Amino acid sequence: MSNSEIFIAFYTILRREIRRFTRIWPQTLLPPAITMSLYFAIFGNLIGSRIGQMGGFSYMQYIVPGLIMMSVITNSYSNVSSSFFSAKFQHSIQELLVSPTPNWVILVGYVLGGVARGLFVGAIVTVLSLFFTHLHLQNLFLTIAVVCLTAIMFSLGGFVNAIYARNFDDVSIVPTFILTPLTYLGGVFYSIDLLPSFWQHVSLLNPVLYMVNAFRYGILGVSDINVYMALVIVGIFIVVLFTFGLHLLNKGKGIRN
Amino acid sequence: MTYAIEISDLKKRYEGGFEALKGINLNVEKGDFFALLGPNGAGKSTTIGILCSLVNKTSGKVSIFGADIDKDFAKAKQYLGVVPQEFNFNVFETVFNVVVTQAGFYGISNRVAEERAEKYLKQLDLWDKKDVQSRMLSGGMKRRLMIARALIHEPEVLILDEPTAGVDIELRRSMWEFIKNLNEQGTTIILTTHYLEEAEQLCRNIAIINSGQIVENTSVKALLKTLNQETFILDLDQPVSDDWHVDGYSTKLSKDLSTIEVEVIKGQSINHIFKALDEAGVNVISMRNKSNRLEELFVKLIKG
Numbered sequence: 001m002s003n004s005e006i007f008i009a010f011y012t013i014l015r016r017e018i019r020r021f022t023r024i025w026p027q028t029l030l031p032p033a034i035t036m037s038l039y040f041a042i043f044g045n046l047i048g049s050r051i052g053q054m055g056g057f058s059y060m061q062y063i064v065p066g067l068i069m070m071s072v073i074t075n076s077y078s079n080v081s082s083s084f085f086s087a088k089f090q091h092s093i094q095e096l097l098v099s100p101t102p103n104w105v106i107l108v109g110y111v112l113g114g115v116a117r118g119l120f121v122g123a124i125v126t127v128l129s130l131f132f133t134h135l136h137l138q139n140l141f142l143t144i145a146v147v148c149l150t151a152i153m154f155s156l157g158g159f160v161n162a163i164y165a166r167n168f169d170d171v172s173i174v175p176t177f178i179l180t181p182l183t184y185l186g187g188v189f190y191s192i193d194l195l196p197s198f199w200q201h202v203s204l205l206n207p208v209l210y211m212v213n214a215f216r217y218g219i220l221g222v223s224d225i226n227v228y229m230a231l232v233i234v235g236i237f238i239v240v241l242f243t244f245g246l247h248l249l250n251k252g253k254g255i256r257n
Numbered sequence: 258m259t260y261a262i263e264i265s266d267l268k269k270r271y272e273g274g275f276e277a278l279k280g281i282n283l284n285v286e287k288g289d290f291f292a293l294l295g296p297n298g299a300g301k302s303t304t305i306g307i308l309c310s311l312v313n314k315t316s317g318k319v320s321i322f323g324a325d326i327d328k329d330f331a332k333a334k335q336y337l338g339v340v341p342q343e344f345n346f347n348v349f350e351t352v353f354n355v356v357v358t359q360a361g362f363y364g365i366s367n368r369v370a371e372e373r374a375e376k377y378l379k380q381l382d383l384w385d386k387k388d389v390q391s392r393m394l395s396g397g398m399k400r401r402l403m404i405a406r407a408l409i410h411e412p413e414v415l416i417l418d419e420p421t422a423g424v425d426i427e428l429r430r431s432m433w434e435f436i437k438n439l440n441e442q443g444t445t446i447i448l449t450t451h452y453l454e455e456a457e458q459l460c461r462n463i464a465i466i467n468s469g470q471i472v473e474n475t476s477v478k479a480l481l482k483t484l485n486q487e488t489f490i491l492d493l494d495q496p497v498s499d500d501w502h503v504d505g506y507s508t509k510l511s512k513d514l515s516t517i518e519v520e521v522i523k524g525q526s527i528n529h530i531f532k533a534l535d536e537a538g539v540n541v542i543s544m545r546n547k548s549n550r551l552e553e554l555f556v557k558l559i560k561g
Contacts, residue, residue, distance in 0.1 A: 002364070004364070005364020006364065009364050012362060019354075023349070090347065091341075091345035095345065095359055097309075097311055099334060101363075256311060256312060
């Protein structure tokens with residue numbers, strides 16, 4: 001295929017992915033908007049006002065970056081895992097497999113579809129947060145870089161999950177038992193300075209902690225960890241997951257007999 | 258000579274150890290209307306799956322118009338259009354989007370894709386359904402949608418895997434007219450079907466696969482010539498006597514003596530039967546084969 005044909009194939013996958021999550025917006029865009037509004041109202045306003053300051057900011061201001069990042073992580077992950085698994089389940093993935101579209105284009109198309117949903121939901125949650133507090137951006141470039149890289153990383157994770165999934169339960173196991181605990185324990189609601197020394201060290205093994213803190217640093221200018229270390233970690237995860245995902249596609253794991 | 262499809266020593270062993278293909282060799286000529294027949298589990302779908310890159314082969318070589326499916330997969334895939342047995346489109350997409358999206362996967366621009374989608378959806382009587390979600394279509398419409406989708410990149414070879422399964426007679430006929438036209442315009446057609454009369458009427462060449470091996474690969478004409486015996490059923494305008502027979506022929510009378518089953522061996526003429534009936538003052542009002550000729554050969558070949 002020529003470069004222009006490859007671009008058309010990529011754009012077709014991306015357009016279809018965006019069309020999918022916007023068509024089913026009551027399932028994809030509305031729930032995070034409602035959930036995060038509740039978090040802002042209950043944790044930020046009601047409980048947060050009694051907690052006082054954290055990291056030099058009001059509790060509401062402190063948790064907003066974490067909650068935006070939580071939305072980005074869960075939505076980019078679940079978009080790719082559910083979309084790719086549905087394509088496998090309905091066999092519509094065969095439309096792509098019989099075509100000359102290279103495997104790396106299939107992977108990039110699905111991943112950027114997940115990134116699009118993650119960023120779309122992130123933008124909705126950001127706008128909603130402005131009804132509860134004001135945000136000032138410390139470092140726009142870093143904020144955008146961190147949110148995009150995180151969305152890419154979790155979209156790749158969702159893709160690998162979908163490749164291995166044999167039924168719909170397999171699609172929900174990782175988000176429920178791995179992703180949610182990592183996110184809740186990843187410094188969304190608290191600074192790890194509050195933890196005993198042992199648990200602080202354990203927390204450093206959680207990759208979500210780095211992303212949440214790097215994003216918070218971009219917005220508020222405070223972080224529990226070294227921001228550049230966070231970017232390196234996310235970069236390594238992206239390279240590893242992309243290589244692994246492409247290897248699985250080339251092998252035909254779960255999609256070719 | 259470059260064939261449309263060249264398969265040499267193709268083997269497939271599934272993970273459980275089942276050997277679906279035991280080294281098949283097969284060539285399909287350009288412009289052919291080719292039938293790949295075989296009982297369930299014989300290896301037809303595995304062969305087609307390998308051609309379409311949906312099944313990984315264990316060993317062997319497959320080329321489509323000279324393009325090796327391993328070394329030059331993008332070119333090989335451009336040549337091929339596939340209409341699978343199972344519905345495999347996104348059921349929540351509209352009919353129009355299913356076809357246009359498929360074009361995008363082949364690198365076809367949106368403008369060209371929309372023009373072609375209109376052309377093929379109109380030819381297949383689906384244009385008035387273009388904005389309907391594909392899950393709302395009837396079974397026959399879904400099958401036609403898959404044909405339109407397979408043609409959107411205007412392939413040189415069209416593979417149809419059981420395309421008329423569950424389709425009513427009228428629709429089946431119109432579908433075959435459409436496919437015959439495509440073939441006349443130069444598209445190579447490869448067909449698998451359980452309706453052997455379809456294969457007999459439509460196809461020029463044929464391969465029969467059984468237990469992962471090609472047991473016959475010839476022209477339909479040549480295959481039918483090997484038939485040693487045919488059984489005809491004659492419906493009469495009045496009963497014959499219960500001891501009616503013609504020397505040299507095996508005949509069987511129905512209970513009401515108004516229908517005769519005659520076995521005609523290769524080289525014999527059926528004229529003797531007509532003559533004997535004429536002498537008895539009985540007219541033949543209709544005549545038919547007891548079973549499809551190809552079906553008789555198929556059963557014989559499969560049973561070994």
